[in-house]
Amino acid sequence: MRVAVFGGGYAGLGVARHLEQSLPADVEIHLVDESGIHVVRHLLHRAIRRPEVAQSLSIPLRELLGRTIVDQRRVTDLDVEAGHATMADGSELQFDLGAVCIGAEPAFYGIDGAEDHGAVLHRAGDAARIREGFMPVLDDGGRVVVGGGGLTGVQVAGELATLATEHDASEHVEITILEQADAVPPGLDERMQEAIDEALTSAGIDVRTGTTITSVDADRVGVAEGKHLAYDQFVWAGGIRGPTAVGAHRPRVPATLRLSERVFGAGDAVEVIDENGRSAPAMAHTAIRQAPVVAENIARLVEHRRSDASSFEPRLDRYRDDDLGWTVSIGADAVAAVGPSILTGPAAVGVKTVVGAGYLADIGAVSEAIEHVREAL
Ligand SMILES: Cc1cc2nc3c(=O)[nH]c(=O)nc-3n(C[C@H](O)[C@H](O)[C@H](O)COP(=O)(O)OP(=O)(O)OC[C@H]3O[C@@H](n4cnc5c(N)ncnc54)[C@H](O)[C@@H]3O)c2cc1C
Structure with missing residues (x-):
């Protein structure tokens, strides 16, 4: 059998x-x-x-x-x-x-140009491609538009914003999340959404909710109101199919x-x-x-x-x-829902690290678990 x-x-x-x-x-x-x-x-x-x-x-x-x-x-x-x-x-x-x-698999919902111009974070090598696409923005300044404010979108935006801060480049790097729902990440508990929104704002990320992307071309994103937003890098995190x-x-x-x-x-x-x-x-x-x-x-x-x-x-x-419960990282920061409590800052980073390391240890990837804790310290 x-x-x-x-x-x-x-x-x-x-x-x-x-x-x-x-x-x-x-x-x-x-x-x-x-x-x-x-x-x-x-x-x-x-x-x-x-x-x-x-x-x-x-x-x-x-x-x-x-x-x-x-x-x-x-x-x-x-x-x-x-x-x-x-x-x-x-x-x-x-x-x-x-x-x-x-x-x-990533869903593009038939949005014209989203698949052609959007970098996705789905497979192992995708993070390196997004980093590579961000380097010219880091050096010369510009705007990254992240399409979709779900878990992937907010966490990608958080990493990019923190990377800009670490390179003293946040003054000339703008990170914008466009999300069609009324809050990010859609579907989460309201208190969690508020805490995530606060973490994104203090990381300098511009979150535009109620904004539907209708088209994407080589250097600008079209939004439902017939307006456009120019970008230097576009990351698509709009959903799954x-x-x-x-x-x-x-x-x-x-x-x-x-x-x-x-x-x-x-x-x-x-x-x-x-x-x-x-x-x-x-x-x-x-x-x-x-x-x-x-x-x-x-x-x-x-x-x-x-x-x-x-x-x-x-x-x-x-x-x-x-x-x-949930844990979401926003670059070096995090937000965690543990029972009825919403944790932010070092406590949330601690929970996120322990959960990640716990999973790795559980599946027998002990050296990877240790590496995960070391990276978070
Ligand atoms: C950037 C990012 C951040 C996220 N953050 C969180 C988070 O903070 N918390 C959380 O809970 N979730 C998070 N998620 C979501 C979470 O990763 C997914 O829900 C989870 O991976 C789903 O697990 P799975 O086993 O169903 O699929 P996957 O983990 O996607 O595994 C699918 C497997 O199937 C294989 N496969 C795919 N297609 C084929 C095929 N045709 N033939 C053979 N093999 C195939 C793949 O190689 C892969 O090994 C995040 C996702 C991303 C991308």
Whole structure:
């Protein structure tokens, strides 16, 4: 019997690690990932200001897994009903049970020029490209426009503003976030939004909410009111869409995380409706916490199929999206929601560092965890 996990990010790595503990030794665990690398994506923005951390945010999946077969291929089409995957090189993989954890892709919403002119922060090498694009602005002065004030947008803006301060260049570097919602980051608790807005403002970042980008060309961004804003660097952080391999949308899964008879989904690749009927946010910590539910449900189905497959299926475990808090960094500063408290300054930076290091230590990346703490000191 073969269980295939597609994607080795927070969700996929977690699923594979849990399956290694729970599945009988003769069940094959096969993890397909296009990069073969576990990218610590929620910290990628740090590498814009501190390029030396980039290496510790990219860890070969083989170093983090035991008996799992790590298969470096790109899935282009996933038939979740048939249990069949087609890869970019034309090869195929058949599986009995599976988990779709291939994350999301940047969404451009058909905005003319956004994809052509916008730098995105999605893959490991993107932070270096954004830094490189920022260097002339740092040297000669100018404006960076960040399209989208979600977690990625505010954290990228924060790194760029702090980098400008560190180079005594904040006088002639302007960082502007354009966000169509009324507050940044959209969807967060109001008190958290206020604290983030304050941190962005004190970092010298110009936040323009209620501003919809309608077009982007080589040196200016068009906004809905028919006005334009000139830029020297444009970063697009406007949102995510589902992966191409599952039809470019995020298929909705119920609290059991079941996508089809044989496939489960977790993380950004799917939209999870939890036990309380709430849509779980596409975040690292939700992906991490969905992984054991997927692994447990796969283990129950494996056991069922290997014993008496004609009997009723076992009850499946369900995911509940408990709000465990948030941490957002704004360059060298941070904001954290811990229980009912909103922390800012060194306390929030401490929480963000501990959470990041805790995750790395948990997945067995101990030297990377130490590096993460050292970088934050
Ligand atoms: C700059 C930035 C800052 C962020 N900050 C935060 C934060 O502060 N807090 C927070 O909780 N979240 C944050 N997020 C969001 C968080 O990183 C995502 O929600 C999280 O990565 C989702 O995990 P995942 O496992 O679903 O997908 P990913 O982590 O994206 O992993 C997907 C995996 O699938 C592989 N893959 C993709 N497509 C294919 C394919 N076709 N074939 C094979 N393999 C494929 C990839 O190589 C990757 O390993 C941030 C994201 C970014 C970009």
